[in-house]
Amino acid sequence: MSLSPDDVKRIARLARIEIDDSQALASQSQLNTIFDLIATMQAVDTQGIAPMAHAQEVTQRLRADSVTETDHHAAFQAIAPAVENGLYLVPKVIE
Amino acid sequence: MKWETVIGLEVHTQLATQSKIFSGSSTAFGASPNTQASAVDIALPGVLPVLNKGAVECAIKFALAIGATLNRINVFDRKNYFYPDLPKGYQISQLAKPIVEGGVLTFLVGDTERTVNLTRAHLEEDAGKSLHEDFHGMTGIDLNRAGTPLLEIVSEPEIRSSAEAVAYARALHTLVTWIGICDGNMQEGSFRVDANVSVRPVGQAEFGTRREIKNLNSFKFLQQAIDYEVRWQIETLEDGGRIEQATVLFDPDTGETRMMRSKEDAHDYRYFPDPDLLPVKLDEDWIESVRNALPELPAAMQLRFQSEYSVSAYDAGLLTGSRALAEYFEAAACACGQGKLVANWVMGELSATLNKAELDITQSPVSARQLGALVARIQDGTLSGKLAKLVFEGLWEGAGEVDAIIEARGLKQMSDSGELEKIIDDVLASNQKSVEEFHSGKEKAFNALIGQVMKASKGKANPAQVNDLLKAKLQ
Amino acid sequence: MSDASLNALAAQLAAKQVSSRELAQQYLDRITALNPSLNAFITVDADKTLAEAATADARIAAGRAGPLTGVPIAHKDIFCTDGWLTTCGSKMLHNFVAPYDAHVIQRFKAAGMPSLGKTNMDEFAMGSSNETSYFGAVKNPWNTAYVPGGSSGGAAACVAARLAPAATGTDTGGSIRQPAALCGITGLKPTYGLVSRFGMIAFASSLDQAGPMAPSAEDCALLLNVMTGFDPNDSTSLERDKEDYTRDLEQPLTGLRIGLPREFFAEGLNNEVAASVEAAVTELKKLGATTIEISLANSQLAIPVYYVLAPAEASSNLSRFDGVRYGYRAPEYTNLDDMYCKTRAQGFGAEVKRRILIGAYVLSHGYYDAYYLQAQKIRRLIANDFTEAFKSCDVILGPTAPGTAFKLGEKSDNPVEMYLNDLYTIPANLAGLPGMSLPCGFDSQGLPIGLQLVGNYFSEAKMLNVAHQYQRATDWHARVPEGLK
Numbered sequence A: 001m002s003l004s005p006d007d008v009k010r011i012a013r014l015a016r017i018e019i020d021d022s023q024a025l026a027s028q029s030q031l032n033t034i035f036d037l038i039a040t041m042q043a044v045d046t047q048g049i050a051p052m053a054h055a056q057e058v059t060q061r062l063r064a065d066s067v068t069e070t071d072h073h074a075a076f077q078a079i080a081p082a083v084e085n086g087l088y089l090v091p092k093v094i095e
Numbered sequence B: 001m002k003w004e005t006v007i008g009l010e011v012h013t014q015l016a017t018q019s020k021i022f023s024g025s026s027t028a029f030g031a032s033p034n035t036q037a038s039a040v041d042i043a044l045p046g047v048l049p050v051l052n053k054g055a056v057e058c059a060i061k062f063a064l065a066i067g068a069t070l071n072r073i074n075v076f077d078r079k080n081y082f083y084p085d086l087p088k089g090y091q092i093s094q095l096a097k098p099i100v101e102g103g104v105l106t107f108l109v110g111d112t113e114r115t116v117n118l119t120r121a122h123l124e125e126d127a128g129k130s131l132h133e134d135f136h137g138m139t140g141i142d143l144n145r146a147g148t149p150l151l152e153i154v155s156e157p158e159i160r161s162s163a164e165a166v167a168y169a170r171a172l173h174t175l176v177t178w179i180g181i182c183d184g185n186m187q188e189g190s191f192r193v194d195a196n197v198s199v200r201p202v203g204q205a206e207f208g209t210r211r212e213i214k215n216l217n218s219f220k221f222l223q224q225a226i227d228y229e230v231r232w233q234i235e236t237l238e239d240g241g242r243i244e245q246a247t248v249l250f251d252p253d254t255g256e257t258r259m260m261r262s263k264e265d266a267h268d269y270r271y272f273p274d275p276d277l278l279p280v281k282l283d284e285d286w287i288e289s290v291r292n293a294l295p296e297l298p299a300a301m302q303l304r305f306q307s308e309y310s311v312s313a314y315d316a317g318l319l320t321g322s323r324a325l326a327e328y329f330e331a332a333a334c335a336c337g338q339g340k341l342v343a344n345w346v347m348g349e350l351s352a353t354l355n356k357a358e359l360d361i362t363q364s365p366v367s368a369r370q371l372g373a374l375v376a377r378i379q380d381g382t383l384s385g386k387l388a389k390l391v392f393e394g395l396w397e398g399a400g401e402v403d404a405i406i407e408a409r410g411l412k413q414m415s416d417s418g419e420l421e422k423i424i425d426d427v428l429a430s431n432q433k434s435v436e437e438f439h440s441g442k443e444k445a446f447n448a449l450i451g452q453v454m455k456a457s458k459g460k461a462n463p464a465q466v467n468d469l470l471k472a473k474l475q
Numbered sequence C: 001m002s003d004a005s006l007n008a009l010a011a012q013l014a015a016k017q018v019s020s021r022e023l024a025q026q027y028l029d030r031i032t033a034l035n036p037s038l039n040a041f042i043t044v045d046a047d048k049t050l051a052e053a054a055t056a057d058a059r060i061a062a063g064r065a066g067p068l069t070g071v072p073i074a075h076k077d078i079f080c081t082d083g084w085l086t087t088c089g090s091k092m093l094h095n096f097v098a099p100y101d102a103h104v105i106q107r108f109k110a111a112g113m114p115s116l117g118k119t120n121m122d123e124f125a126m127g128s129s130n131e132t133s134y135f136g137a138v139k140n141p142w143n144t145a146y147v148p149g150g151s152s153g154g155a156a157a158c159v160a161a162r163l164a165p166a167a168t169g170t171d172t173g174g175s176i177r178q179p180a181a182l183c184g185i186t187g188l189k190p191t192y193g194l195v196s197r198f199g200m201i202a203f204a205s206s207l208d209q210a211g212p213m214a215p216s217a218e219d220c221a222l223l224l225n226v227m228t229g230f231d232p233n234d235s236t237s238l239e240r241d242k243e244d245y246t247r248d249l250e251q252p253l254t255g256l257r258i259g260l261p262r263e264f265f266a267e268g269l270n271n272e273v274a275a276s277v278e279a280a281v282t283e284l285k286k287l288g289a290t291t292i293e294i295s296l297a298n299s300q301l302a303i304p305v306y307y308v309l310a311p312a313e314a315s316s317n318l319s320r321f322d323g324v325r326y327g328y329r330a331p332e333y334t335n336l337d338d339m340y341c342k343t344r345a346q347g348f349g350a351e352v353k354r355r356i357l358i359g360a361y362v363l364s365h366g367y368y369d370a371y372y373l374q375a376q377k378i379r380r381l382i383a384n385d386f387t388e389a390f391k392s393c394d395v396i397l398g399p400t401a402p403g404t405a406f407k408l409g410e411k412s413d414n415p416v417e418m419y420l421n422d423l424y425t426i427p428a429n430l431a432g433l434p435g436m437s438l439p440c441g442f443d444s445q446g447l448p449i450g451l452q453l454v455g456n457y458f459s460e461a462k463m464l465n466v467a468h469q470y471q472r473a474t475d476w477h478a479r480v481p482e483g484l485k
Helices: A006-016 A021-041 A073-077 B052-064 B162-178 B219-238 B284-293 B300-307 B315-320 B323-335 B339-357 B368-379 B385-398 B403-407 B415-429 B433-440 B445-456 B461-475 C006-013 C021-037 C047-061 C103-110 C154-160 C179-181 C215-227 C272-287 C297-320 C336-347 C349-365 C369-387 C417-421 C426-431 C460-473
Strands: A089-090 B002-014 B075-080 B090-093 B106-109 B112-125 B129-136 B138-142 B149-153 B191-202 B211-216 B244-251 B254-261 C039-044 C073-076 C117-120 C166-172 C188-189 C208-212 C257-261 C290-294 C395-399 C434-444 C449-457
Touching: A006 B433, A006 C349, A021 C047, A021 C297, A021 C369, A021 C417, A073 B149, A089 B129, A089 C336, B002 B219, B002 C208, B052 B112, B052 B149, B052 B162, B052 C117, B106 C117, B112 B138, B138 B244, B138 C154, B149 B323, B162 B191, B162 B211, B162 B219, B162 B433, B191 B219, B191 C208, B211 B254, B211 B368, B211 C215, B219 B244, B219 B254, B219 B445, B284 B433, B284 C257, B300 B315, B300 B339, B315 B323, B315 B339, B315 C297, B323 B368, B323 C179, B323 C369, B339 B368, B339 B385, B339 C039, B368 B403, B368 C215, B385 B403, B415 B433, B415 B461, B433 B445, B445 B461, C006 C021, C006 C215, C006 C369, C021 C047, C021 C154, C047 C117, C073 C103, C103 C215, C117 C154, C154 C179, C154 C208, C166 C179, C166 C188, C179 C188, C179 C434, C179 C449, C179 C460, C188 C215, C188 C460, C215 C257, C215 C434, C215 C460, C257 C272, C272 C290, C272 C434, C272 C449, C272 C460, C297 C349, C297 C369, C297 C417, C297 C426, C434 C460, C449 C460
Parallel strands: B211 B244, C073 C117, C073 C166, C257 C290, C257 C395
Antiparallel strands: A089 B138, B002 B149, B002 B191, B075 B090, B106 B112, B112 B149, B129 B138, B191 B211, B244 B254, C039 C117, C166 C208, C188 C208, C188 C434, C395 C449, C434 C449
């Protein structure tokens, strides 16, 4: 299997990373060497094997439903790129 | 060509928990921007989610209420996409192993009972809000809502008209508020409906291409949006066009739907199990304790009202329109033992007066006990229907208890037959014409005489008694 | 001072032979002198360090000192530290002053251990050489033309050069153990779930685990006592009784069964590394251990599995860096989407972007089953191999890395060759098992060699016992680079 420059651009688009044609081309060859390495696992017969998503076989602990947080928006927004009236500002969102 | 409409609904219900699904922030509505957005909610680097037990319990209640399967092991997944109101760049949701699968909702469309199967219901987190007022050409982001727990309830595509869709949504709204998992406030976005709509020629087995109408926050808009969309799809097809799969928005001002994104722009959400959250295990003891704490559900209560209080299926449906209304009815009915009469009062005078005053049943100035007492006085003959309305007015104004109002306003129905006979004699004497007409076979004349007697008694005469005495006198 | 163990420093502090402020100042002076040539630190803030040391002194004076109160430590710049710049080695967070403390930081603060600063690292912990840091490469104290390993390269270098008596690190695929090996120090990655990940900037959530890095196993045991413990803010944190990881240090090794995986001594292993590790086995046998050959057949697939799972999780974990709420935002853009794309193109370095692309690809529509699901299944096969192996041995031993430190720039254009450096360390992350690296010799160029121990779940005390007994019999861990003493 191998990625085309268009594949690279499609995934860069999914990941919201700007990439131009020459970068896509350069990434493509590097990514393909990595995918060649990854491809070695395709040969393994994993029928009947349960996927392992977590390092420990434990189940989710549940938090009691109570309000434990207080307002820290001033501290949080002191490090924000753009805020006004307590809101984070972003370029206009068009729906 | 005749067309059939196919609708499936996805309803986002905000769960009535104190805190958010993955953080200890308050979920209260209306706070200043970002004051209820903790480090977890704004997705600071390094923060982690911890699941709220209350949100899981809401989902268990819902599953038990609709007879669904509860997945004893269910899993949270990440749905990846970029949007400024989604701070992590992914929404924590459930895809492959949702907490609830299956279940049915039964409701009335007019007089006809309909049953719709549910596909699933899963837990997820709400997004923040984008405020589009102009900030020098920028959009403001408020993350107070981010992380509010949602139960997304998905129906099978078994709904066939906008009227059915609204009836389904209303029944679901009644149920989720009934079992207390959602406050049902549609203005505040607590109950939001997405409608998947397609049309196909009658008789065709496969579905047409669907378009999804997003974020309908009133039953009226749901109806309007579907009606418009169905018309639009049929016209498009009849004009030789094709329907493209798309997501659309409904504009209440124009009454039209418009394209938000086409299938080509559809996200590739790259779902995968959230490695920060472990599989959720529901143990049997927990499920049983939730089951035992569930209130009697609307469907069961409707059947019981029909058998215990002899109300019609239709009336039982109306009386269980909300849990508060049903509880009011039952308290009033128990107070006087007259279910049928109480039902008429609740759905008649009381509902009309509440509507006029824009109050809901929980705000009624007339308590269930008082209404019961009023009906008891009708039943024992103290009050005629007409007098009872006057007493009801007194109760509404807060003039005191039923008997006190009857006493104070002199509204007692005449029970002394001697006094009544005298009035009747007077009326017969001064209405000879009507008496003659009655004898010549005109039934109407009888009613006119009753009216005169009631008038002369200032409404205090017992109509049944008047009827009997008058008949006897005219023999 | 620069050679003192944590126990020795704690004893000096307790005996009032030195104050925490004096001790901190000595290390700060050493950092001032040596860091410019090593670049082990991203942030040093003497005022903050000395203020924390003064607080520790007050605790000592008040008789409320814990075992390590007053002993300073350096923290990997991956841990959010309230009021400190926390960059994760990235331009994306070059201006991010964390507004809260990671759980690990809270624990060290509660223990009264002043922070000497934030150590350099591969960007978002992605790298095995510390060359991907936005703040420049870290140099190996044994030879500054060589890499220190990564991603906790700053931590390893600062401990090796004795710029700090100890440091924290994190390990997703070997990021504590490999730099520990390449810098000649001891480092331990605990069982997944023992140390809270709250406040530790996520790379691959199901693999990330923080751990101690210090000259000796005894030091690591003391630090592990501070770092571990249940945290309700991390859903994967394990609720277990608190352990004393020093409890078994002095146990003899008589009867210890060491498993030697044949796959770890096969093709690809540098001869000098093999010889040193084998010599260490001989030494451990002298101490009473026996060996048994085992097989971890599926471990050979660890790298492909890892390079599916870790980038997949990372691609999602790093989506929050969008220029909206904190960190870098591109100075110019035409609209929201352009702001996202430029911010992320400019804010992330090449290796991070590469892994985000890999992750986005393996999770994208139509590829999930072939890549992600297949990798998760093989992950289980790898874990099962360990379960089987631990039926016949108490601890698994092998090399930490296939070679010693390589030259700066030598592998930076060849990602796959770089990835192969983590061949022996990744399996423990996939299985969630504890692993540690300790010095066991030097190659002909004078560069350190590390051996790796992998234990069964929660067997840290046993591993530390083995390492400590070995370190009592050898002095590899006590060596300090010439000119840095």
